[in-house]
Amino acid sequence: MDINFVVGICLLLPVLGAFLVLILGSRPNVREAATLLTGGLTFWHVWGLLHHVREGARPRLELLEIVPGVQLAFEVEPLGLLFALVASFLWIVTTLYAIGYMRGHHEENQTRFFFFFAIAIAGALAVAFSANLFTLFAFYEVLTLCTFPLVTHHQTDEARKAGRVYLGILLTTSVAFQLLAIIWTWQLADTVDFTEGGILAGTASNGVLSAILILFVFGVGKAAVMPFHRWLPAAMVAPTPVSALLHAVAVVKAGVFTVLKVAVYVFGIDLLGTLAATTWLAWVAAATIILGSLVAFQKDNLKARLAYSTISQLSYIVLGALLANEWGVIGGGMHIAMHAFGKITLFFAAGAVLVAAHEKDISRMHGLGRTMPITFGAFFVGSLSIIGLPPAGGSWSKWFLGMGTLEAGQVGLLAVLMLSSLLGLYYLLEVPVKAFFFRPPDGTDHGKDFKEAPLPSLIAIGITALATVGFFVWPDLWYELMTMVISGVAQ
Amino acid sequence: MTQHLPVLLVVVPLVAAPIAALLNRPRLSWAVAVGATLWALYAALELLSQTMVSGAIHYELGGWTAPYGIEYVVDAANAWVVVIVALIGALVTPYARKSVEREITKDRIPLFYAAFILCLTGLLGIAVTGDVFNVFVFLEISSLSAYALIALGNDRRALTASFQYLIMGSVGATFIVIGIGLMYIMTGTLNMADLADRLPEVASSRTIPVAFTFLTVGITLKLALFPLHMWLPNAYTYAPSAVTAFIASTATKVAVYLLLRFFFTIFGATFSFDVMQLDRILMPLALIAIVAMSLVAIYQENVKRLLAYSSVAQIGYMVLGISFVSVLGLTAGILHLFNHALMKGALFMSMGCVMYRVGSVRLEQMNGLGRAMPWTMAAFVVGGLSLIGVPLTVGFVSKWYLVQAALEQGMWPVAGVVLLGSLLALMYVWKVVEVAYFREVDPELGISEAPLSLLAPTWVLVLGNLYFGINASESVGVATRAAEILLGVL
Numbered sequence: 016m017d018i019n020f021v022v023g024i025c026l027l028l029p030v031l032g033a034f035l036v037l038i039l040g041s042r043p044n045v046r047e048a049a050t051l052l053t054g055g056l057t058f059w060h061v062w063g064l065l066h067h068v069r070e071g072a073r074p075r076l077e078l079l080e081i082v083p084g085v086q087l088a089f090e091v092e093p094l095g096l097l098f099a100l101v102a103s104f105l106w107i108v109t110t111l112y113a114i115g116y117m118r119g120h121h122e123e124n125q126t127r128f129f130f131f132f133a134i135a136i137a138g139a140l141a142v143a144f145s146a147n148l149f150t151l152f153a154f155y156e157v158l159t160l161c162t163f164p165l166v167t168h169h170q171t172d173e174a175r176k177a178g179r180v181y182l183g184i185l186l187t188t189s190v191a192f193q194l195l196a197i198i199w200t201w202q203l204a205d206t207v208d209f210t211e212g213g214i215l216a217g218t219a220s221n222g223v224l225s226a227i228l229i230l231f232v233f234g235v236g237k238a239a240v241m242p243f244h245r246w247l248p249a250a251m252v253a254p255t256p257v258s259a260l261l262h263a264v265a266v267v268k269a270g271v272f273t274v275l276k277v278a279v280y281v282f283g284i285d286l287l288g289t290l291a292a293t294t295w296l297a298w299v300a301a302a303t304i305i306l307g308s309l310v311a312f313q314k315d316n317l318k319a320r321l322a323y324s325t326i327s328q329l330s331y332i333v334l335g336a337l338l339a340n341e342w343g344v345i346g347g348g349m350h351i352a353m354h355a356f357g358k359i360t361l362f363f364a365a366g367a368v369l370v371a372a373h374e375k376d377i378s379r380m381h382g383l384g385r386t387m388p389i390t391f392g393a394f395f396v397g398s399l400s401i402i403g404l405p406p407a408g409g410s411w412s413k414w415f416l417g418m419g420t421l422e423a424g425q426v427g428l429l430a431v432l433m434l435s436s437l438l439g440l441y442y443l444l445e446v447p448v449k450a451f452f453f454r455p456p457d458g459t460d461h462g463k464d465f466k467e468a469p470l471p472s473l474i475a476i477g478i479t480a481l482a483t484v485g486f487f488v489w490p491d492l493w494y495e496l497m498t499m500v501i502s503g504v505a506q
Numbered sequence: 507m508t509q510h511l512p513v514l515l516v517v518v519p520l521v522a523a524p525i526a527a528l529l530n531r532p533r534l535s536w537a538v539a540v541g542a543t544l545w546a547l548y549a550a551l552e553l554l555s556q557t558m559v560s561g562a563i564h565y566e567l568g569g570w571t572a573p574y575g576i577e578y579v580v581d582a583a584n585a586w587v588v589v590i591v592a593l594i595g596a597l598v599t600p601y602a603r604k605s606v607e608r609e610i611t612k613d614r615i616p617l618f619y620a621a622f623i624l625c626l627t628g629l630l631g632i633a634v635t636g637d638v639f640n641v642f643v644f645l646e647i648s649s650l651s652a653y654a655l656i657a658l659g660n661d662r663r664a665l666t667a668s669f670q671y672l673i674m675g676s677v678g679a680t681f682i683v684i685g686i687g688l689m690y691i692m693t694g695t696l697n698m699a700d701l702a703d704r705l706p707e708v709a710s711s712r713t714i715p716v717a718f719t720f721l722t723v724g725i726t727l728k729l730a731l732f733p734l735h736m737w738l739p740n741a742y743t744y745a746p747s748a749v750t751a752f753i754a755s756t757a758t759k760v761a762v763y764l765l766l767r768f769f770f771t772i773f774g775a776t777f778s779f780d781v782m783q784l785d786r787i788l789m790p791l792a793l794i795a796i797v798a799m800s801l802v803a804i805y806q807e808n809v810k811r812l813l814a815y816s817s818v819a820q821i822g823y824m825v826l827g828i829s830f831v832s833v834l835g836l837t838a839g840i841l842h843l844f845n846h847a848l849m850k851g852a853l854f855m856s857m858g859c860v861m862y863r864v865g866s867v868r869l870e871q872m873n874g875l876g877r878a879m880p881w882t883m884a885a886f887v888v889g890g891l892s893l894i895g896v897p898l899t900v901g902f903v904s905k906w907y908l909v910q911a912a913l914e915q916g917m918w919p920v921a922g923v924v925l926l927g928s929l930l931a932l933m934y935v936w937k938v939v940e941v942a943y944f945r946e947v948d949p950e951l952g953i954s955e956a957p958l959s960l961l962a963p964t965w966v967l968v969l970g971n972l973y974f975g976i977n978a979s980e981s982v983g984v985a986t987r988a989a990e991i992l993l994g995v996l
Binding site for chain 1: 891894895896897898902903905906907909910913914918921922925926928929932936940943944975976977978979982983
């Protein structure tokens, strides 16, 4: 089959899956089987692209010219492929998890839920494969809009308010800053195509390019760099599978992916290193890392704590891009994958506790570990990965990020990374420690009231937790893809 | 027959109007209106394709040569406007049948269609004529019939709205005819091309700047540029739904076209913008319109009024594009003329569907409509997203060019205002979305989806919003060509 055609299939399959869900809405078992099937097929096709990209091919699909000079086009390069692999694989796992969760939790409107879920995945894949800034922006907004019904799934007053914050911040930043930056880039460079080595070098003064960089970093609200992070905790009103896949993987990673992509393919890391704003923005990211961790520290609601932890971890990737050297980019790119698997495990576990024990607050989870050992065991493993400790995959990305800070001569930033890990050690490990070693305050024994979460959810948790450990031993795939990004730039 | 198309475009509806009135049967009159609008659409598309292939078409009425006789001239700029008017007309007419039955008493329906066709005739006439006095005649035809159409609204306030529009509109029309008269005194000609030739000789006199000023005020009043927009919100709010959808998408667009024709073709960009410095007035007013009117829209409780204020803001975008006096800016303005017709048409039509089922478009009566009328509200959401300027809709294409035009001239604060306008649009659109999707519908009201004859035309426009947002090369091409003609670069 023509390889360029496969790109189209990868993007179309989730859309087809979405409409299958609509058609099969009245029969839940068939409906979920359809989602799993399309998920499997999508991942299989994305995986099929890997082989070609390794051989140096860059499959390209040009749909049409929207306005003269600007195309709706897709091109698969290593960084986008990395994101697409993560998103499409975790979609399957999350669907499995959602089957257990949505039924166990007796959620309504499940057809709508699975429909928009599939559309969101299509949006995320389209972002991953975008060949130019315009296409990326278009699907970035599609992703924002189609996740709105998911965030406000419960249609309560609380959901409505959270939806306002969600849409307000994401659309405001993208329209006011990101779009301006894109059109400005178009004016200066006469192209918005992602090009190895960047397109902006030598087009304008250091000050103007710095201004564009600032617009990009804050304009990509999905990267949740403070002060534009409030939407992420707000989005936690959504059902847990949404928080797990979209607000730990697809949506937020689309944000940091955009930042990395702009850094590498629009500015180019050589140019980035010379800009006045780069160091300044790196410190903004560093501040977000620390502040995010500090806020996470104080949250008793588990999902809220995880949300702030995500904000903090996303800025690791933004920081990686802004270090403007190879190690930073490799570390940042790998962290997209490592954090995705680690954080989704944590969210899965949080949702499992909610379904089985109906508990949201950490202070009320004392002793639950004995009843739900698999769930809290997985939480432990996921936490290790987020903190960056062996034997979990996160240690590799943090290692490379640390090397990046040293290469950039920023010992202060290295100290920030260390400090944040220490904070993470406390606020994440507190949960399994209390669950396993503390006794319930009133001395009751939970064992008789409930057991582990429903089986499909449990399988999903197991898969992601094992993968997290697996990536410690075999991080090769992600490392290889990121070195291809770098070597492409170096040529 | 094809060589007579420019005049047949106008004459066929002009004849159809009294026939619709004389038949005096609602269904028959409606059928006449459908025929007239379909004819206009066919003629308009034919004219556009001819002008794109072989340049401007000149047609001499009755064989009297210009500049003595009346001449009709069709080039890329006005063929485009003609297509917009005819397209909206052809979509509103099938939509009007049921909507009008619900909103207008039966004995007045034939008169409604007669006035409707006349209004269409007037707007088409303004667009195709190459004679300034003819412009005035058609302007009066379209305006008088519009006053009548608005007054047909079943709310008693429609009468005062119509009267207000009558006064303001007549002031505007009078200013325009004074301007035309002064030009005639100085040059002795009414033909646009001839005027353009002769005006430079007398431009240094005091009369021509005075004529220019009268025309500026008259035309900006007609196109409802802030602060001369006072007639518009009431007129749009209380007019019958079909009338609002038609007038909102066409009348102000034709007035914007008049602005382009007078200040670029007749007076010439040099006189209008270098000597008279019109851009220094237009740009601030446009910017104020975008911000202030969007803010006012946020506070409206009646969705038709909300959309009306949004229209005033959107007219600001068109005028802003024009005030850059560059190919890119004019392209943006002309493009938005078309794009805004698509979005406001879709939005007002979806509100017409709500009016049909609910009998009101006040927010408090639209609770839970997202569930009760899914197709109608989905149309509103897509139209609203287009208004905000979300990518893959026409609104985005307009913004893309406007911001480019601003950045091209180094006016990044202006680019900022354009984007700010998008965010304000988000606020007023979302206000409606939240009511429709986050509140429970009252099951006792028994609200169901609007009938197909209302939904189908609405969705044609909705799909138009998406199609021309994804594949904008065509519309951008025409707009660029029109901009080049107006600026005389071609």
